[in-house]
Amino acid sequence: MKEKPYHHGNLRNELIEAGIELINEVGLRDFSLRKVATKCNVSHAAPYSHFKNIDELVGAMGEHVTERFMDKLRASIRGREDSREAVSLLGQAYIEFFMEHPAFALFRKTAYRMFRRMGQPESGDSQRLIALWSMVHGIASLLTNPGVRYSGDWREVFIKRLEAKEREV
Amino acid sequence: MKEKPYHHGNLRNELIEAGIELINEVGLRDFSLRKVATKCNVSHAAPYSHFKNIDELVGAMGEHVTERFMDKLRASIRGREDSREAVSLLGQAYIEFFMEHPAFALFRKTAYRMFRRMGQPESGDSQRLIALWSMVHGIASLLTNPGVRYSGDWREVFIKRLEAKEREV
DNA sequence: GTAACAATCTTTACAGTGTAAAGATTTGCG
């Protein structure tokens, strides 16, 4: 039997990841510092060696999430940066991300900025991009609404509506 | 010396009003049921005779606020329902309201619906109204942002920008 | 190596929170 060592070794990072899991499991209302600590098998005051208070932990969680968000966006258009397909793939990645992390709708404002910057390879064409984003945002809001579940394949809906928008212009 | 009567007489309404005051004084984070009860000189469990839980109290506060919000909008355009001025007055009332109640940015979504319905006397002309609203919303967001204070007269800015928008179309 | 120090973790403590349950007081109605 191995004894649990007094020092955890990687607590700061595990607090961030356990925190992200927890807030997506139980929502913002039932999120608490002590639960995150318990999830890491650590006393309830241990987090204070790494974060000044609970807001600082949540802030670090936010940064971590937006990093993974940008990775996902970048990966979704790898190799086709300038293709016409790229903007559609970006939209799908955007929606998918917020379906995986519904509690992070809070961070959608900064997500939006990244999404726009990323989907704007050459200037101009901004009219179409704004229209696209409204749609993406709308679908994401709908699908991540608690109580709403969509049994079909949302990707189908998304692509259909994207094609319709293309014809409009 | 008058003895304080055992029954308050108007507790439900006073809880709602004291709650609105409190949330605008201390913000959402430090808002609590017990403080509202104390503000009404009543024991901390008294609110449970009128509300099932704290969410129900906050909900009632929201309803009360939106009622006052609509009153303010209606009063701002009294007598000039169909004039060209009306839409400008509506915008000013909208901004003013959220400056008086900064903590109620939460309710801005429903406020937006009312604002749109109110500013749409005859159908058509919707392009201009949407553009107007984006501006009103943007200014309201800016002015009610904690940490941002604008020393000048925001009304001046608002009207200038409105006139510019008119010329655009 | 060892002594001193810094980092990390546990324990203990406290004030504040929401809310459930039981008892007190008043109002209203038969």
Add this chain to the structure above:
DNA sequence: CGCAAATCTTTACACTGTAAAGATTGTTAC
């Protein structure tokens, strides 16, 4: 009047964030 319903107080409990002091380990200077 008498009894029931409404309203309020008291008490209690589990949970929260966080401050403070002590325990354990890792690191560095000598």
